[in-house]
Amino acid sequence: MSANRTHPFDITRRGLLLGSAGAAAAAGLGLAPGRLFAQAPISVAGIYTVPVEQQWVSRIHVAAEAAKAAGQVTYTFSENTSNTDYPRVMREYAESGVKLIVGEIFGVEQEAREVVLDYPGTAFLLGSSFLPDPAYPNLAVFDNYIQDASYLSGIIAGAMTQTGNIGMVGGFPIPEVNRLMHAFMAGVRETRPDAIFQVSFIGSWFDPPKAKETAFAMIENGADLLYAERFGVSDAAQERGVLAIGNVIDTQSDYPDTVVASAIWHFEPTLQAALARVADGSFKADNYGLYSFMKEGGCSLAPLGTFEGKVPQAALDMVAEKEAAIKAGAFTVEINDEEPKSS
CATH class of the missing domain: 3.40.50.2300 (Response regulator)
Structure with a gap:
């Protein structure tokens, strides 16, 4: 789903069909001004x-x-x-x-x-x-829709990977995940055009052990930086001494030598x-x-924290330039909801 068009109501995205509801809701909310929020919470x-x-x-x-x-x-x-x-x-x-x-x-x-x-x-x-x-x-x-911050985190990731081999572990290949992965990958290519990606989905929103095992397999296959869309990925990165990029929240305090940057949702x-x-x-x-x-103000790039001074300045300059352009409306990060594939 892009911000400007509707998804077809197919079963490939959610496994659910949206039926017609009729006109029963035509009466609307019935929420008169002041009824819900005078002084009371x-x-x-x-x-x-x-x-x-x-x-x-x-x-x-x-x-x-x-x-x-x-x-x-x-x-x-x-x-x-x-x-x-x-x-x-x-x-x-x-x-x-x-x-x-x-x-x-x-x-x-x-x-x-x-x-x-x-x-x-x-x-x-x-x-x-x-x-x-x-x-x-x-x-x-x-x-x-935090693709803006995901894109910026990718710029940093591309500058930090040594091998150009990046592992990406997601929950399900749905629009909410896909668009962030694509934005991250686009950012990576800004600083590492030859990067390759290993992409996998664990089929769960909360299964840290499975995410961790999937990440281990990617590391065995050459990944030296992981995109941690799910909990468990950064644990694998920490144990194997590779880097990680966070998603939605900032977990650097838990992984001070592992999580370089994170795209934060507000x-x-x-x-x-x-x-x-x-x-x-x-x-x-x-x-x-x-x-x-x-x-x-709905998303941002987390502070570098423990990785301050460790990210190449050229990458940071690009992040600053792109961030300013995004906020000014001069640059738009593409919203791509299609399922990402491994390189």
């Missing part, structure tokens, strides 16, 4: 299919906790919610009067939309591969935009993925 619930420590979900959780600390929201959450149980948990929170439900419905797209239609007075902000649909006026979707702009619209009654079906772009 907005009630928010998070529903997550993995632990809140998992990279992607952790960024949503951190943003919600920050809003709670600022007095903007009350916040409760459920983690490790199975796809089969997800609709039930959505209903329970909606029935309890929660005003904004956040989470990720990648594995339960159709079922979640059926729930959304039953609660037109609840705002839903959910991670999805699909663009917003006016048939579901109270469902706004988002995605981690969910705060996305959540703040949603809260403002819930508060004034204007929340509607919309694409919040754009708030993840670097020019919106």
Whole structure:
């Protein structure tokens, strides 16, 4: 999915077909200005299919906790919610009067939309591969469009690899993963045009042992730098003395001699935009993925930290130049959602 077009509703991406919902949601949210957010905090619930420590979900959780600390929201959450149980948990929170439900419905797209239609007075902000649909006026979707930061991290990776052989371990070959891998690879080629890539997907969002074993195999096959899209990859890199590039969160403090750089996702702009619209009654079906772009403050390159002074200056100069161009709108990182392949 690019930011400007809709995915076909095929079974190759999610294994789910989106059916027609009819006109039952035509009444809209029914959220009058001031009803949800006078002086009282907005009630928010998070529903997550993995632990809140998992990279992607952790960024949503951190943003919600920050809003709670600022007095903007009350916040409760459920983690490790199975796809089969997800609709039930959505209903329970909606029935309890929660005003904004956040989470990720990648594995339960159709079922979640059926729930959304039953609660037109609840705002839903959910991670999805699909663009917003006016048939579901109270469902706004988002995605981690952090390809800008991934591209910059690739520039650094290309300058740090000695062999030009880079291993990339992902969860599933879906748009949310594919676009970041492609952006990273494009960045690598800026500083290492002859780089080759080993690409593998472990078929899980949270299986560190499997990710680690996959990374070990890539190292055995010559990789001297790994793209750690999943937990477990940096552990393998650390044990075998090769470098790693992080994704979504900064784990350098855990791997000070291993993780060179990371592309960081900041969910705060996305959540703040949603809260403002819930508060004034204007929340509607919309694409919040754009708030993840670097020019919106939705992603950044983590500080070099322990690798300060170890990255070639020419690469850092290129990063600074490209970052400025991205923020100014003079340079656009390509969004490529196709499955990446090994070289």
